[in-house]
Amino acid sequence: MTLSIMIIFRQAALLSAFVFVSTVSQAEIFWSNIGLTYLNGSNYQNPFADKASGGQVYTLEHAGAYHFGKSFFFVDRFHSGDKSINNDETYMELGVDISLSWLANESFDTALIKDVYLVTQWENANPEGQTPSGDDIESTDNLLLGAGIRWKAPGFTFLDTNLYYRLNENDQENFQLTTAWSLPFALGAAKLVFDGFFDWTTPTENIKAGYDVEMTFHAQPQLKLDLGHFFDQSGQYYLGVELDYWVNKFGVDDQDQTAPQLLVQVNF
DSSP: OOHHHHHHHHHHHHHHHHHHHHHHTTSOEEEEEEEEEEEEEEEEEETTTTEEEEEEEEEEEEEEEETTEEEEEEEEEEEESOTTTOOOEEEEEEEEEEEHHHHHTSOOOOSSEEEEEEEEEEEEEEEOSBOTTSOBOOOEEEEEEEEEEEEOOTTOSEEEEEEEEEEESSBOOEEEEEEEEEEEEEETTEEEEEEEEEEEEOOEEBTTTOOEEOOEEEEOOEEEEEGGGGGTOTTTEEEEEEEEEEESGGGOTTOOEEEEEEEEEEEO
């Protein structure tokens, strides 16, 4: 993208965030949740150095459902265990999905589908440190637009599939397919949750660096034990594991990551 388009791009993303906050403050809220998560892993791959390090991730997230649709927001703070391999980084996403049932005042409920959405997402990455040439690493903003379906899936709290057209700040435009889910289940007296997401993106080209960006597949499934269930506080305290799995991490060919992580989560 040209410099002027980049500036407009960032301004549009910030304006979208402001409009979202203003809208939610006046919306009818069906449910809302705030969560804090701590992750500790040992195999976070730096695809540009072909090396991996340990690290920790602190996450603040919010999700909610409203009369007009649904939303999610999270911010990750990654602390590398080896600064010579991986930089510390702050990464965030804001997603706002507008229900077509609400927008058209007509139900899209069918035997398989609960609702259909216009989906939007803003990504912002702020890595710390410098490039090999000594320049500070710049932040990156991407804007995703598309359509999504919330499926009727027995046993699932939700099962969503979204198809996005990606407007990338540094790369040419491409497509992304995302699926997210949450499946609670019981084993004897224990309550557990299997949830997570996967993103699949099509190949593109890095405009600034001038190299091909490969197809990527990124999944973060979690298996969590509901500790709060044993103390009459179900849904509040979780202990579990997450697998951070990448194919062609950051679009770099043959740079894959398999990072199992310890997970501790508190919900409010």
